[in-house]
Amino acid sequence: MEAGSGTNAGTPGAERYRFGDILVDAVAYTISRNGEPVAVEPKAFSVLLVLLRHAGQLVPRDELLDAVWGHRHVTPGVLTRAIAQLRMALDDRGQAHYIQTQHAVGYRFVGELVDEPGAVPAQPVEPASASVEAPAAAAGTAIADVQPPGPVPASDRSWWKSPLPWLLAAALAVAWLVRDRFAERVAPAQASIAVMPFTNLGGNKDDDYFAEGLAVEMHDALAGVEGIKVAAQISSPPAKAGASDVKALGRNLGVATVLDASVRREGQRVRINARLSDTSTGFTLWSHSYDRQLSDVFATQVEIANQVVQSLLGVLPRQGGTMEKRLTPTTNAAAFDAYLRGLQQLLQAGSGGDARNAITYFNQALSTDRKFSRAQAGICRAEVADFINRHDAAAFGRAQVSCERARAMDAGLGEVNLALAELHHADGEYGKAIDYYTKAQSDPASRPAAYVGIAIVHAEQGRDAQAMDYFNRALALRPGNARIHAQIGYRHFLAGRLPEAIASYRKAVELQPDDVDLWSYLGGVYLTAGKVPEAERALSRSISIKPGYAALTNLGEIKYLSGRYAEAVALQRRAVQLDPSDHTTWGNLAQALLADPATASQAPAAFQQAVGRAQRYLEIKSDDAKVVAALAWYQSNLGQPRLARQLLARSEALGGEPGEVALYNAQTLVLLGEYEQARSRIAAARAAGIVEYRINGNPILRRVATATGAPLPVKTQAFAPSTRHGAT
Numbered sequence: 001m002e003a004g005s006g007t008n009a010g011t012p013g014a015e016r017y018r019f020g021d022i023l024v025d026a027v028a029y030t031i032s033r034n035g036e037p038v039a040v041e042p043k044a045f046s047v048l049l050v051l052l053r054h055a056g057q058l059v060p061r062d063e064l065l066d067a068v069w070g071h072r073h074v075t076p077g078v079l080t081r082a083i084a085q086l087r088m089a090l091d092d093r094g095q096a097h098y099i100q101t102q103h104a105v106g107y108r109f110v111g112e113l114v115d116e117p118g119a120v121p122a123q124p125v126e127p128a129s130a131s132v133e134a135p136a137a138a139a140g141t142a143i144a145d146v147q148p149p150g151p152v153p154a155s156d157r158s159w160w161k162s163p164l165p166w167l168l169a170a171a172l173a174v175a176w177l178v179r180d181r182f183a184e185r186v187a188p189a190q191a192s193i194a195v196m197p198f199t200n201l202g203g204n205k206d207d208d209y210f211a212e213g214l215a216v217e218m219h220d221a222l223a224g225v226e227g228i229k230v231a232a233q234i235s236s237p238p239a240k241a242g243a244s245d246v247k248a249l250g251r252n253l254g255v256a257t258v259l260d261a262s263v264r265r266e267g268q269r270v271r272i273n274a275r276l277s278d279t280s281t282g283f284t285l286w287s288h289s290y291d292r293q294l295s296d297v298f299a300t301q302v303e304i305a306n307q308v309v310q311s312l313l314g315v316l317p318r319q320g321g322t323m324e325k326r327l328t329p330t331t332n333a334a335a336f337d338a339y340l341r342g343l344q345q346l347l348q349a350g351s352g353g354d355a356r357n358a359i360t361y362f363n364q365a366l367s368t369d370r371k372f373s374r375a376q377a378g379i380c381r382a383e384v385a386d387f388i389n390r391h392d393a394a395a396f397g398r399a400q401v402s403c404e405r406a407r408a409m410d411a412g413l414g415e416v417n418l419a420l421a422e423l424h425h426a427d428g429e430y431g432k433a434i435d436y437y438t439k440a441q442s443d444p445a446s447r448p449a450a451y452v453g454i455a456i457v458h459a460e461q462g463r464d465a466q467a468m469d470y471f472n473r474a475l476a477l478r479p480g481n482a483r484i485h486a487q488i489g490y491r492h493f494l495a496g497r498l499p500e501a502i503a504s505y506r507k508a509v510e511l512q513p514d515d516v517d518l519w520s521y522l523g524g525v526y527l528t529a530g531k532v533p534e535a536e537r538a539l540s541r542s543i544s545i546k547p548g549y550a551a552l553t554n555l556g557e558i559k560y561l562s563g564r565y566a567e568a569v570a571l572q573r574r575a576v577q578l579d580p581s582d583h584t585t586w587g588n589l590a591q592a593l594l595a596d597p598a599t600a601s602q603a604p605a606a607f608q609q610a611v612g613r614a615q616r617y618l619e620i621k622s623d624d625a626k627v628v629a630a631l632a633w634y635q636s637n638l639g640q641p642r643l644a645r646q647l648l649a650r651s652e653a654l655g656g657e658p659g660e661v662a663l664y665n666a667q668t669l670v671l672l673g674e675y676e677q678a679r680s681r682i683a684a685a686r687a688a689g690i691v692e693y694r695i696n697g698n699p700i701l702r703r704v705a706t707a708t709g710a711p712l713p714v715k716t717q718a719f720a721p722s723t724r725h726g727a728t
Contacts, residue, residue, distance in 0.1 A: 017113060018113065019098065019111040019112055019114060020098070020111060020112075021033055022090055024048065024049075024052060026049055029042075031048075031089060031090075033091065038089045038090075040085050040086060040089045040280075041082070043069070043078070044083075044085040044086050044089075046068045047064060047068055047083065047086065048086050050063075050067050050068065051099065051107060051109040052109055054109070055109045055113055056108065056109065057108060058105065058106050058107070058108045059106050059107055059108065060106040061105065064079055065078075065079060068082075077286050077311040078311060078312075080286070081257075081285045083099060083101070084281045085278065085280050087099060087281070087283075088280060088281035096110070097111060098110065098111040191227055192228065192229035192230070192254070192255040192256045193222060193228065193230055193255055193258065194230075194231035194249055194255045194258050194259070195215055195222065195259050196258060196259065196260035197211070197212055197215050198214050198215040198218075198260070198261045198272075199211060199260075199262045199263065200212075200263055201264040202263070202265050202266065207265055209344040210265060210337065211262075212344070213344070214261075214263060214301065217326065217327055218301060218327070220326060221323045221326040222305060222308060222323070223444035223445070224322055224323060225309055225323055228309065228312055228313065229255065230444075232253075232478055232479050233448075233478050233480070233481070246258050246277045246278075246279050247279055247280070247281075250280065251279075256279055257276055257277060257279060257308075257312065258276070258279055259276050259277075259304075259308055260274075260275055261275065261304070265294065267294075268293060268294045268295075269292070269293060270292060270293075270294050270296075270297055271289065271290065271291045271292075272292075272300055272304070273288075273289045273290075274289075274290070274304045274307075275287040276308060276311055288307070290304070297333060297336070298327060298333075302324050302327050309323070329374050330369045330371075330372045330375075331369070332369045332372075335366075335368040335372050335375070338362070339362065339365040339372065339374065342360075342361030342362040342365065342375065342382075345382075346382050346385065347483065356386065358378065359383065362376070362378040362382065363379065371409065373410035373413050373415075373416060376402060376406040376409055376416075377415035377418070377419040378415070378419075379406075380399055380402040380406050380419035380422075380423065381415075381418065381422055383396070383402055384396075384422045384423055384426050387399060387620070390579055390581045391581065391582050391613060391627070392581040393613075393616035393619060393620055396427070399426070400423065402419075403416075403423050406419055406420075407420065413443070414444075414446030414447075415440075415445070415446055417436045417439040417440040417446065417450075418436070418440040418449055421433045421435075421436030421437040421439075421450065421453055425437075425453060425456070426621065427620065427621070428623055430457050430460075433453065434457060437450040437453045437454045437457075448474045448481070449474075451471070451473045451474035451477070452470070452471065452474045452487055455469075455470035455471040455487070455491075456491070459491045459494075464495070468488075471487070471491075480511055481511075482511040482512035482515060482518060485504050485505070485507045485508040485511065486518055486521055488504045489501045489505040489508065489521070489525070492504060493525055493528070496659055497689075498528065498691070501525050502529065505518065505522040505525055506522065508521075509538075514545060515545075516545045516546045516548050517548065519541045519551070520538075520539060520548055520550045521550075523536075523539035523551060523554055524539075524550065527539075527554055527557065527558065528691070528694070530691040530693040530694070532558060539551045539555040540555070543555065547574065547578065548578065549578040549585055552571050552572070552574050552578065553572060553585045553588050555571055556572045556588060556592060560591070560592055560595065565596040566596065568592040568595075569589070569592045569596065569599060572588050572589035573589065575588075575589070576589055580609075581613060582613065583609075583611075583627070583631075583634075584610075584630070586607075586609040586610035587607070587610040587633070587634060589606045590604075590606035590610060590634075590637070595699070603637070604637070604638060607638050611635065611638065614631040614634065615631065618631065623654055624656065625651045625652075625656035625657055625661050626651075626660045626661055628651035628654065628661075629647070629652075629660070629661040629664035630664055631647050632644045632645075632646075632647035632648045632651060632665065633665075633667055633668050635647065636668045637671065644668050644671075645672065648665050648669070658688040659684075659688030659689055659690045660690075662681045662682070662685035662688060662690070663681070663685045663694065663695070665681045666679075666681035666682045666685060666701060667698070667701065671700070675703075678701070678704050682695055
């Protein structure tokens, strides 16, 4: 096919096209409209050049694909997307004035080209080489997309012998490189995508977990494809799925496309409507409805993922099997459904006993598919979470067994390495934990949680700068993950940085306002900071969503502070009924019972329960200084002074959580009659950031104050709020 007669140039060797208010400069590789530059991706620019060089002629789709992409083993979707970008850039929407589509055949440039004096016809573009195109597309760069001007005719070659043309050529080359660098800085990568949370269109809101789980699986599968940039996981969809929202997402996330889908599950059938949109134009590149049997959900997910990859890269990558494996963790739909339910519960594991619910669902998945390694890894992670969150010693032994089973099933799986890392982390084996966290990073699905795990290891060893670096890495991948913000808040809390802790927890509840645990954590930190009204509101909000033991025990402390002991006892009893495994709740109940003469005789039994649970926990995690100090306090109330002194010394030698340890130990020393030592611990607690109301209002420490002739007005107790966290 020969070049059309409309090609023109203003200077020898140049190639410029003017039509309407548009000027296209092939050498400078620019488009301007009314003198203002207009940005398009390099592939789209190359498509426009081919159409301009054959103005008025129909260019078949296959020839366009050959000329620009270098081979025909690409989906027509990449060409459709390029045309959509051009229409947006040229303001050619609605009735086409410049680019005409002949459906299923090709495209034609139909605009009126304005000739300029001295025009020199350009040479037709040569097809790109497939061997060059593939790595360029995979890297998301524009180098292979640049189409240089045609060869210089022999009659003009003498012009290149003078120094000036060489200088001009060098200047053009520099300008070309600068243009490419600028484009890389301001434009999204061509092969880039954001996966929106899938929307549940079924009548049952409880099925949200299924749609959300499919979106997470899709995100993680695409993140493992070489050559595709996948934006951080988005926690909630925009209020409106219009073109303007798609464009805003593209600007905010720096991606060229957005994938969204709706899911409707009815009995054994599932209908998925998937759509891929161009963020520069807001146009839909492709959309498809899949009405399948529920058992075909895995094949449907793979089909959608393949369509996305082909649209972005043009070809399926060599590691396509890895993506398929990610999207097909089991061949049993019932097992997959139970796994998604368990995963939802695990991610919410905290004060409500959700880790136990997660284990139930994971076991259901394994009963249907005994080789479902991700479900087995989920059991290990849930047991570890139970051990950490509730100080349940028996959970650690179960975690060891389940982790070994997971390792035997698939030692290379990211979730398995993550589970093993968390197991060793809980056991205080930091070196082994880091090793497994590092292995887990190789799997995009496990990488954010691995970063959080490494951050916590650094924080626990006093390396705050390294900890925040890894927390920030995790947030870069999951910016809307409320649990990461809560983990950061907990680290601030442990370090005594209460304003920063409150800010992090407030951010967490803003991101996830219906999370019972996050409101409970925020209430606990408010209470520690002496902000009692704010604490009561946050804890009441948590309980109104779903009563959890942490929120109940913390609200019970507020009632205790106000002298309403019967209400405090009632709340602490409810907390113990919900979760009898945590020593802290039993200790809080014991002190509430002790405060009321009508129930004081019941306090020793509660203290004894606290002792037993704390001892079993310390058999596994012996370096938890706060629990050792709490155990000393319990034993002092049970008439064990010698043992209490030993535990007190041990807690201070460990060096963790100095404020909480000092506050517990001050109370123990008062009961032991060592008032001067108690005062020194009170000073240490103040220095560590313990707020004054927790010291001045404590009824045990009141004895020290009375001995110095300075009675204190408020009756309270030492309190360590429950601010534990589930999986990230």
